[in-house]
Amino acid sequence: MLDQADGYTTADGRKIGPVVMEMKNITLRFGGVEAIKDISFDIREGEIRAIIGPNGAGKSSMLNVISGFYVPQEGQVFYQGQPRPPMKPFQVARQGIARTFQNIALFEGMTVLDNVMTGRLTHMQTGLFWQSMWKGKAEEEETANREVAEKIIDFLEIQAIRKTPVARLPYGLKKRVELARALAAEPSLLLLDEPMAGMNVEEKEDMSRFILDVNDEFGTTIALIEHDMGVVMDLSDRVVVMDYGKKIGDGTPDEVRNNQDVIDAYLGVAHD
């Protein structure tokens, strides 16, 4: 079922579309260290794709390759069918790829609302002159984008803190604000780097619900890195497993769970 060119249907009946992003034979080196060795996989429209693996497996590096932060030495990234030339991160953002960070990277000096509004920057084009006048073009653009931002704020249930400076928020909320900022860009591909790191069970449940809702309501394609196996297996449609920079498994959660390599390398035989 997986290899059909125009997508597949998931177990819970969602239609998954064609390939949005394809990584072909990616190799990334830092000096003598090979962080990623010849990895190929694809991300399809509308799916939740997880990348898992033990510490140091190269997951975050992989995400950084997708978001344009690292340029791989070998291999090619295809985005929406086109080979993507080496780009600056802000150009990648303008193509509709948004991400969150493993260690929260919010703008601490700004309010929640301003943080979410920065997520809209790729949609705001008014020139300096009109902005200095404010009345007219700039104000209209601001209002139109504010409406979108407020929708996201409603969606993630952070209305009460919209005027609070981010620096004052607790960790769990910060993670949610960061998701809001990424969502505000209305991305076609959303990358989440350990969205549930350091959260308690309740917060994890909330976050999982939000991720599913985002995928469901906005149809956003999501690629995520996560350590909590329970969460990964529940959320994702397909999983890539990495170990020491190599891909050792790729498929539905069930397939991955029964893959001997994965069990050996990651889940561990002795522990069960």
Next chain:
Amino acid sequence: MFYREAGEFRTTYKEDSQTFPIRFDRWRYYFVLFVAICVIPFMVNDYWVNSIFLPFLIYAIAAIGLNILVGYCGQVSLGTGGFMAVGAYACYKLMTAFPDVSMFIHVILAGVITAGVGMLFGLPSLRIKGFYLAVATLAAQFFLVWLFNRVPWFYNYSASGQINAPERDTFGILITGPNTEAWATYVFCLIFTVVSAIIARNLTRGSVGRKWMAIRDMDIAAEIIGVNPLTAKLSAFAISSFFVGISGALFFSVYLGAVEVGEAFGINKSFLVLFMIIIGGLGSIFGSFAGAAFLVLLPVALKVVGVDWLGWPTDIVAHLQLVIVGALIIVFLIAEPHGIAQLWRVTKEKLRLWPFPH
């Protein structure tokens, strides 16, 4: 007339994003504007204008400019004096080359030229940050002062090496030179200050401002979100230098009238303006005004108290003044490192809940 937010409901995003969303604030702002425009010009004399209003208004523009760069965009600059000198010399060259053009145009053009120079010296910011950038801008400071000292073309080959503001007018009213009216120079500077503040506020509350603040708070995340660091940083340098250039032009042409570059626009000036925004509050337009007021008015106030009221000798008061201002700066930075603007913000938050804080 108490500061109250209760009972004010904003139903549109436009209302919510205005500069003074709270009615009391808005009226206070209109009141201050009214007094500044309709009352003060009829009451001022030379002493008030030259020792209080002109320096306050002009330094406020410089502080707004520097605040955009340091407070909003996070790029430390020690080149303010040098950029003010660019504004002053640009204004001087324009005044002498085109005597019939209105002073408004000259001052604005001086700002535009400074913006260009500022962008040029902002280029290193694309590679270096923090203290290292501060040192790079320090180089701009020394280079620019040296340039204006050494190249006679800039001071029109005058024998003294100084530049003197010739008599120029706007709409038939003398603005520069020795025969100006106090109210005219005051109103001229006031217009520039008010418009600068409004423009700065408009820029910082919109998408450009968010780009700057994103670069300031976390440049890597900003880039991933779609901020081009090149345009964001250079636009901050350009806008900041534009205001600093205007303030330099006014400082020379309207306030001092004659300038020797090393004396008027030396490194001391850079530090003075930097202190203003640190004391006033980084990343706040109000803070720029507060800081400028603090450092311009405090010395005058101390002098009035010391010499006129207590009758102490002038030299003792002058020295005491330095000691007290210095001590106050330290006290201030320990008590409220985020400046007067933060103090005001905290007060407002307390007042919101007063008198039932729980």
